[in-house]
Amino acid sequence: MDSIKLGLIREGKVPPDKRVPFTPLQVQELMQRFPWVKVYCQSSSIRCFSDDEYAAVGVGVVEDISQCDVLMGIKEVPVANLLSGKTYLFFSHTIKKQPYNRGLLQSVLGKQIRLIDYEALKDNQDNRLVAFxxxxxxxxxxxxxxxxxxxxxxxxxxxxxxxxxxxxxxxxxxxxxxxxxxxxxxxxxxxxxxxxxxxxxxxxxxxxxxxxxxxxxxxxxxxxxxxxxxxxxxxxxxxxxxxxxxxxxxxxxxxxxxxxxxxxxxxxxxxxxxxxxxxxxxxxxxxxxxxxxxxxxxxxxxxxxxxxxxxxxxxxxxxxxxxxxxxxxxxxxxxxxxxxxxxxNLPCELPRSASEEFGRDLIDRILKPLFGEDPDTIIERGTIAQKGALMPRFRYLDNYVRGEE
CATH class of the missing domain: 3.40.50.720 (NAD(P)-binding Rossmann-like Domain)
Structure with a gap:
């Protein structure tokens, strides 16, 4: 199994969100269950869990996360912060053609980013697998x-x-x-x-x-x-x-x-x-x-x-x-x-508890598919864009991306 570097990105949307994909203890569990995955945490003063709490369980706290292959956050990533060629997981708020995020999806495509949206991660009965x-x-x-x-x-x-x-x-x-x-x-x-x-x-x-x-x-x-x-x-x-x-x-x-x-x-x-x-x-x-x-x-x-x-x-x-x-x-x-x-943004009022439940679902339901064991094509069906193109399930967004609707 090839090694993977996973980065927990600092939330950049204003107002900032305190929630995280994984708590420090969950990151520790993640690295034990998937020993080929190395987790880095981008330094942040706004998270509900501090940099020190992540460092205490062996997570590298860094400012530059460009070395990471997979980047995970919660809310939309500001366009200026998007790194080309990476795999991102976050709530993009684009699948309903939200006009305020058209530029975000345009940038994702232009930067050849693989975008996996939490909202689109579903089982074969169309039930969401992770949510707040x-x-x-x-x-x-x-x-x-x-x-x-x-x-x-x-x-x-x-x-x-x-x-x-x-x-x-x-x-x-x-x-x-x-x-x-x-x-x-x-x-x-x-x-x-x-x-x-x-x-x-x-x-x-x-x-x-x-x-x-x-x-x-x-x-x-x-x-x-x-x-x-x-x-x-x-x-x-x-x-x-x-x-x-x-x-x-x-x-x-x-x-x-x-x-x-x-x-x-x-x-x-x-x-x-x-x-x-x-x-x-x-x-x-x-x-x-x-x-x-x-x-x-x-x-x-x-x-x-x-x-x-x-x-x-x-x-x-x-x-x-x-x-x-x-x-x-x-x-x-x-x-x-x-x-x-x-x-x-009600779950933001209890960010520690909400993050703990969300991270539990990610570990139990999403990480194996994300890291390659995906017989039910959960990740493929939850991927909005890859290699500069919309995935087949999301081609209905084409006119939206072009600004024609």
Whole structure:
């Protein structure tokens, strides 16, 4: 086996990301399991793990990583930092033709870079193999509870980013003291499961959609809604999941039933732009619309939740939304408004824990294929570009790269 030099690159996107592909202990494990791989860590003052922590386990901490064959990061690499002819793994945010990253993909092609996108690494059933979704859900639901506590003065929590790790955050949840409110959680994937983890840890009871709609409780409760719980076929007949995913325009939403009884919405479901929105801004103006706190974990701008008109940040996590005008105001400014949390990089609030889970998946699911043992062609199918050309699965990006769409 030929030796491989793997470099952990310093995050260059602004604002910088503190997450890492591998923790120091995981790098130690990596080099033990793959002795022909030598890992180097580009010096960084912003990582959640320090240079000294990597050096302590035998990782070479360097400034120049041009000697490395494979370079791994988290967020998009600034064009000026890309090294020609290398193999890169990071979230490129190009596969949906994001216009702000067109130049990045153009540069990748021009510099003959092999780009492997974490988002495109999937099994044969098209399930993603590595992702931060669970931590988006954990932190997003926590922030929803934090927002409610701040708005109504019921309890005070530390901000998620002030917690050392996920265990510290879960200890903080002991302070949650909610009245008998009702919380909606949408989504059943990684994000939804992470959010459930937070709600369960906070001691909030889960109830059925029927009971949520029709029963009163003397304790806080939440419901986890699936697409079938709030969509009907326009022409009648039973809900068909396959049809809904392929032809979402054949369905209409009845989510309004839940907005009449709920106090908090935690939106964690993937939304297809062809599907109905959860509700409209006009519906939010109706006196029967009861929701006052929205934690949009998905943060789809102008998507299924009409009050998500912009993303918020870790430093400034919420804004108030006025349904009458569609305008935003500083958070907690008016009881008549709806308070919205829409942080678009939620896992960054728990970078150590999120990185540990992500690195575990990389070691267990990706490194063998990456280093050559890939009978399921995971790496080939996750490679966007190589040798100056788009790979076959990503040739649909050709017009995007040329600036024609």
């Amino acid at each position: 979704g669970r931590y988006a859900g954990i932190v997003g639901a926590y922030n929803g509870l934090w927002t409610y506590g701040r708005r109504y003065g019921k309890f005070q929590l530390k901000r998620a980013h002030e917690c050392f790790d996920v265990n510290d955050l879960k200890l903080e949840l002991r302070k949650v003291a909610l009245p008998s409110i009702k919380i909606i959680l949408t989504g059943s994937g990684r994000v939804g499961k992470g959010a459930m983890e937070t709600l369960d840890t906070a001691g909030i009871r889960k109830v059925s959609p029927f009971d949520f709609l029709h029963r009163q409780f003397n304790e806080p409760v939440y419901v986890q809604l699936h697409s079938s719980d709030y969509h009907d076929r326009t022409e009648g007949g039973p809900f068909n999941r396959g049809e809904f995913h392929q032809y979402p325009d054949r369905y209409k939403s009845r989510f309004y039933e839940f907005t009449r009884v709920a106090d908090v919405l935690m939106a964690g479901a993937f939304w297809n732009p062809g599907a109905p929105v959860l509700f409209t801004r006009e519906a939010m103006q109706d006196p029967s619309f009861r929701i006052k706190v929205i934690a949009d974990i998905t943060c789809d701008i102008n998507g299924s939740v009409p009050s998500t008109v912009r993303a918020t940040s870790i430093a400034d996590p919420v804004y108030d939304f006025d349904p009458a005008t569609g305008q935003t105001h500083p958070g907690f400014s008016n009881d008549a408004y709806i308070t919205v949390m829409a942080i678009d």
